[in-house]
Amino acid sequence: MRRSVALRLSAGLATMAVAVGTGVALSMPEASAAPSGATGYATQNGGTTGGAGGQTVRATTGTAIHQALCNRASRSTPIIIQVEGTINHGNTAKVSGDSCSTAAGVIELKQISNVTIVGVGSGAVFDQLGIHIRDSSNIIIQNVTVRNVKKSGSPTSNGGDAIGMESNVRNVWVDHVTLEASGGESEGFDGLFDMKDNTQYVTLSYSILRNSGRGGLIGSSESDTSNGYVTFHHNRYENIDSRTPLLRGGIAHIYNNHYVSLNESGINSRAGARAKVDNNYFEDSKDVLGTFYTDAAGYWQVSGNIFDNVTWSEPGGDNNPAGPDPKSNTTVNIPYSYNPDDAGCVPGIVSQTAGADKGLKVSDGDCSPQTPSPTPTATPTSPSPTPTTPTPTATPTQPGGTNLSLGAGADGSSKADGTSYGNVRDGNMNTYWSPAGSTGAVSIKWGSPTAVSTINIREAAGSVGNIGSWRVVNADTGAVLASGSKAGVISFPRTSLRKITFEITSSTGTPRIAEYETYAG
Structure with missing residues (x-):
């Protein structure tokens, strides 16, 4: 809803446009x-x-x-x-x-x-x-x-x-x-x-x-x-x-x-x-x-x-x-x-x-x-996170326990035609989610705080290895729980949250996630 009022302008505010040539310096x-x-x-x-x-x-x-x-x-x-x-x-x-x-x-x-x-x-x-x-x-x-x-x-x-x-x-x-x-x-x-x-x-x-x-x-x-x-x-x-x-x-x-x-x-x-x-x-x-x-x-x-x-x-x-x-x-x-x-x-x-x-x-x-001192100008890599601990690479080992994603909700940043966020928690390896581009995010969410310490990202047949770098984010606070490369089992300190996001930051082919499993550990 928009409500207009008379604005009390600062006396020194300039509103004019200055004509400058198009030359480039x-x-x-x-x-x-x-x-x-x-x-x-x-x-x-x-x-x-x-x-x-x-x-x-x-x-x-x-x-x-x-x-x-x-x-x-x-x-x-x-x-x-x-x-x-x-x-x-x-x-x-x-x-x-x-x-x-x-x-x-x-x-x-x-x-x-x-x-x-x-x-x-x-x-x-x-x-x-x-x-x-x-x-x-x-x-x-x-x-x-x-x-x-x-x-x-x-x-x-x-x-x-x-x-x-x-x-x-x-x-x-x-x-x-x-x-x-x-x-x-x-x-x-x-x-x-x-x-x-x-x-x-x-x-x-x-x-x-x-x-x-x-x-x-x-x-x-x-x-x-x-x-x-x-x-x-x-x-x-x-x-x-x-x-x-x-x-x-x-x-x-x-x-x-x-x-x-x-x-x-x-x-x-x-x-x-x-x-x-x-x-x-x-x-x-x-x-x-x-x-x-x-x-x-x-x-x-x-x-x-x-x-x-x-x-x-x-x-x-x-x-x-x-x-x-x-x-x-x-x-x-x-x-x-x-x-x-x-x-x-x-x-x-x-x-x-x-x-x-x-x-x-x-x-x-x-x-x-x-007056702050300038920060050292170290050359950054792509804006993937730089964790203080060694960067993990996900492993293929199947975690034990109950897959908490079954029956939970799901959403994400975008989805390619013919795919769905819900496909990542339906227990069916024949359905999957893909982002609209080469990167994107998909989340699992619950109605109340849920303890999670392990996730398992399972790629659909024909696309295994397409996911490059990734990060796992506590969507409640924005904290990065883990980061690394290649899909698989990812562990991090046990965290109570309502929503956990898997964000793909680079890929070598079209990412296709068949299942996004979550476990209490």
Whole structure:
């Protein structure tokens, strides 16, 4: 549901487009600006390193960014693209090549991996031009401003999203960016930070989102619940109507953010979403947490938050605010370590660290800003996880005990024509599931917590050996339980969970899983 209100614009917000020629500036800089390490859920699922270890190039136009992507040896060759100046429609053209799939009028990161885009020098501004991430993984966007991206009117870009992710996106870290609009949907703008269609393991940190009708969403509809494992920390949301963010399904960790002037609603957890909301500062706002504009309930775990001049509406119908005295109604287990600041100092620390051109300063967890040291730029492999223990290879030994998958539920990321998720737990080796492409995920799920320590991935006849690398994920928390190569029996520490995912990250042929067996061990 969309409600338009008059936006109180910041006095310094520029809305003009700057006319720049289409010439491309692309050169080797003297030094590489390496970002500090990722945080939050972007550290899971193998981690997020972006273009670390790859070539560094400088780009002053959108066309140059596309050329840098297209000039790589492959779609996964690591690269750090340093951006300076104003990027707009006038200097952003489509570039073709085997290692890219770009488009005019948008910065297109499509079907690629291992890329960092970082603003340098006098700064990087994407003016009326959005950044689109699709079918991609291991992406870092840092120290840039994206402003006034429209879905209607002229010019349009990226469906009106400042940064938008969709369709099997994994491991994205967006850090120290400024995302802003100058109006709501009626003025032609959409979301500032949107994720949909199976986007997972994302962190938005030390950023400013302001002057927009919509902050951002996770899930495009009540049925798009394949997204999640997203962290929001040390961000400032200012003069936003709603969606800070809107969560449809999935899990989010929201801590140490400063919310100012949320005009209609704030964190909107719905359609079974679960959010851990801790040590945030909410100020001069309305209905900052709850389930809004739907009767599909969401859930939250709250602690350590400060509500300063926050008003709450009466519950009823499709309106279920968490206040005026928010209480937890779920529990969310966070799989990574973090050191939150006290909520009382959040406005101060966020004002010193959040946004582009702040020197990449971060908090030390004790309310003091720090300038991080660059992380070593080790060359990443594909965004498969790098476990601390030796990588296991699945074995063919049949486990004992009861196959817990029989009678359980199943879902996944995609399915090829003629296949079904349910085929992996029907006890029939003649039926199978295949992803729509060469990679994908399939899950077994139960209605209550179930202890599992072993799975057995059995490939259909004629496709044995087609599965290459894989990871096993606790879908409740996002924690990677095991990773390795080749299908078979996979063991890991006994874990109680409601849903366990087997994700294929590479293959040598069409993957076909006849049975996905689970055992307590």
